[in-house]
Amino acid sequence: MTSGYPEPAVSVCFGVIIDDTRLGTFNSCEGLGLEVVLEQREEGGQNGFIWQLPTRIKYPNIKLTRPLCRDTTEVMAWLASMTTGVKPQTASITAMTAERKTVAQWGLLGVIPVKWTGPGLNLDSPKVALETLEIAHHGFTAKKVAG
Template sequence: MSTEDPGSTIYFTLSIDGQSLGSFNGCEGLASSVEVEQRHEGGNNDFVWQLPTRVVFSNIRLTRPLTPDTTRVAAWISEVATGVTRPTAQISALRADGSLVARWGLVDVLPVSWTGPTLDPGNPSVATEVLEIAHHGFTDAGAA
């Protein structure tokens, strides 16, 4: 039995075609689902066939406090205006000491939205940013 705490102080890194976009403290949307079509077979009333039709991948939202790495995100998003390329990406989940917990490779990544901080002197909360990316599926993320 492992003595490591698998959930303590996890942070995430994002790289696009090997170029780091920095660390994030939140990551949601690492998910996929299989759409199913139901078919009723004539004369067979015991069950309904469940046939897979396609795999759907949800968008991934990465959040973090505002950092100098924001300029790298802005540059990547600006590249979309000059033509869409769909690079590969890698999201790594790391412990506080930098050791790897898990890694996900993503195919055909596209930035779909970025939300910057709300700068309000009346509300002294941490300035955060949110990056949302779309992708066409998971791939082998390489050795841990």
Template sequence: MTTDQITAFGVRFKVQIDDVELGLFTSCEGLGAQVVLEQRQEGGNNGHVWQLPSRVTFPNIKLTRPLTRDTERVARWISHLGGGVRRYTGQITAMTTDGTVVAQWNLLDVVPVRWQGPSVATGTTAVLTETIEIAHHGFLGGGN
């Protein structure tokens, strides 16, 4: 599928945490990784500074969508965290509106960080949205 075809169809992000499907989201921010570099200066060598890789960090992922019936799934999943937060595996699948899978990311040690439900004010015509933010410790093999 070409980029033009993907743009024409639009992309949605299906989110599943362990065996709980949280539904489709319209926005996904933060998928990525960064290698942290430590700088070391070598005595007597003024020509450059050594850039030594030390660790890989992964930013939090923020998923947003308009308010739907799936909001209840997220609320139920979040309500189970009262008994203690544990780490999950997760999967984010980018797909077109006709269901064609564009890409898939499998996540290791997913931890919910924040859920922001809709803010409601009388007299406004804005679309109600919800946002969920998750942290993770990297990507699992397969599907990436």
């Protein structure tokens, strides 16, 4: 029985492409959002409220995490290309189901790498070897998903 509403956005992985470089899929994507910075102004004689004036929009850094895999070499190659100079790039993040069906997609503007963290390699503590890539950006656009 269908309700006429789209399926919920249950995502399993996030595909990441920066310019023409496919960085692969990540299991976790944190920080996709925005905050409108407000400036408060009091008006003389107006005691009922304080004006809330929007001044700018702030975008938090995005953190992408996954277990180490073959695609880690793509991330390393992309980061190595920054040694000659960091220039802002465009990117896309695609939320996908387990069947690789696209649920949602965002385009990122002015992307630059902030930090890459590799796994802690310790034989005494057998855990999944994770990598985390943190990127900054200057805004995003939601892309229309077909279907």
